[in-house]
Amino acid sequence: MTSTSPISIPEKLVIASRESALAMWQARHIQARLQALYPSTQVEILGMTTTGDQILDSPLARIGGKGLFVKELEQALADGRADLAVHSMKDVPMHLPEGFAMAAIGEREDPRDAFVSNDYPSLEALPAGSIVGTSSLRRQSQLQARFPHLVIESLRGNLQTRLRKLDEGQYAAIILAAAGLIRLGLGNRIAQTIAPEDSIPAVGQGALGIEINAARTDLLTVLAPLNHADTAACVEAERGMSRALAGSCTVPLGAYATKQGENITIHGFVASVDGKQMLRAEATGNAAQPELLGQQLAQSLIARGADKILQALAEQSAHG
Numbered sequence: 069m070t071s072t073s074p075i076s077i078p079e080k081l082v083i084a085s086r087e088s089a090l091a092m093w094q095a096r097h098i099q100a101r102l103q104a105l106y107p108s109t110q111v112e113i114l115g116m117t118t119t120g121d122q123i124l125d126s127p128l129a130r131i132g133g134k135g136l137f138v139k140e141l142e143q144a145l146a147d148g149r150a151d152l153a154v155h156s157m158k159d160v161p162m163h164l165p166e167g168f169a170m171a172a173i174g175e176r177e178d179p180r181d182a183f184v185s186n187d188y189p190s191l192e193a194l195p196a197g198s199i200v201g202t203s204s205l206r207r208q209s210q211l212q213a214r215f216p217h218l219v220i221e222s223l224r225g226n227l228q229t230r231l232r233k234l235d236e237g238q239y240a241a242i243i244l245a246a247a248g249l250i251r252l253g254l255g256n257r258i259a260q261t262i263a264p265e266d267s268i269p270a271v272g273q274g275a276l277g278i279e280i281n282a283a284r285t286d287l288l289t290v291l292a293p294l295n296h297a298d299t300a301a302c303v304e305a306e307r308g309m310s311r312a313l314a315g316s317c318t319v320p321l322g323a324y325a326t327k328q329g330e331n332i333t334i335h336g337f338v339a340s341v342d343g344k345q346m347l348r349a350e351a352t353g354n355a356a357q358p359e360l361l362g363q364q365l366a367q368s369l370i371a372r373g374a375d376k377i378l379q380a381l382a383e384q385s386a387h388g
């Protein structure tokens with residue numbers, strides 16, 4: 069006897085993905101999970117190059133930010149070439165364009181930043197004047213606050229390119245997300261994982277998001293089993309903080325939320341690029357209203373002067 073499925077599963081599902089090794093790993097991971105859930109569905113990957121992958125010589129903060137990595141994938145969702153797009157939540161803009169929805173957020177991998185070096189075991193071991201590679205204003209500001217004697221230099225490209233630049237000797241060390249290295253089986257390159265209180269992670273770091281065309285409400289139940297409720301609530305709290313501060317990758321800020329029972333605790337910061345001004349705050353509240361909690365965190369940062377830091381940053385970028 070066969071039981072009839074309560075939801076209608078498409079015969080075929082196409083996943084849009086960037087073509088970097090990390091993006092493809094993430095797409096294959098979601099492909100495997102969908103294939104296990106729906107054995108009679110054909111799950112395919114459509115690889116795409118995004119503008120963000122093509123422009124590798126300018127800091128992301130200058131060339132228009134996170135949207136560059138998702139726009140082409142959204143185009144494929146809009147015109148029906150793909151059913152879902154897999155993103156690192158870290159790369160997803162704070163406001164999705166009209167017509168798109170985040171159908172699921174997967175369980176978070178290690179959210180921490182990783183110190184990668186061939187010559188030194190830790191940040192603490194780096195001599196004065198050492199060159200550390202990162203193009204993230206968030207990492208730069210937090211590093212300079214703790215280690216003003218280090219020199220930060222820009223580092224762009226996909227994970228393999230960044231590791232190659234380190235191996236060629238252009239940097240004493242580089243900072244990467246632990247999650248990406250672990251997913252690609254490169255966890256052995258991590259010399260030191262940096263505690264979240266020493267380098268507050270990027271909003272959404274380590275979590276995968278599955279985006280769909282909002283009109284495809286049929287996909288919500290199909291994708292629901294991929295949603296990890298605790299991760300989703302924590303990432304929503306972090307994004308709530310960033311939205312309330314109009315955050316983008318042009319602003320040195322970060323937030324990291326964890327869930328304990330019915331509550332979420334979120335730590336966040338806003339800083340000047342040189343790390344000389346560093347504002348941090350924390351908030352705890354009901355996990356049922358994560359966005360509100362993120363907004364409360366933003367409010368306490370604003371009460372401490374975050375708006376002045378943000379204003380100064382906006383003036384700098386307008387004049388620079």
Ligand SMILES: NCc1[nH]cc(CCC(=O)O)c1CC(=O)O
Nearest residue numbers: 156158244245247248273274275
């Ligand atoms: N900005 C690129 C990017 N987007 C997501 C990750 C890592 C994986 C993740 O956070 O889920 C990375 C690489 C990095 O920051 O080292």
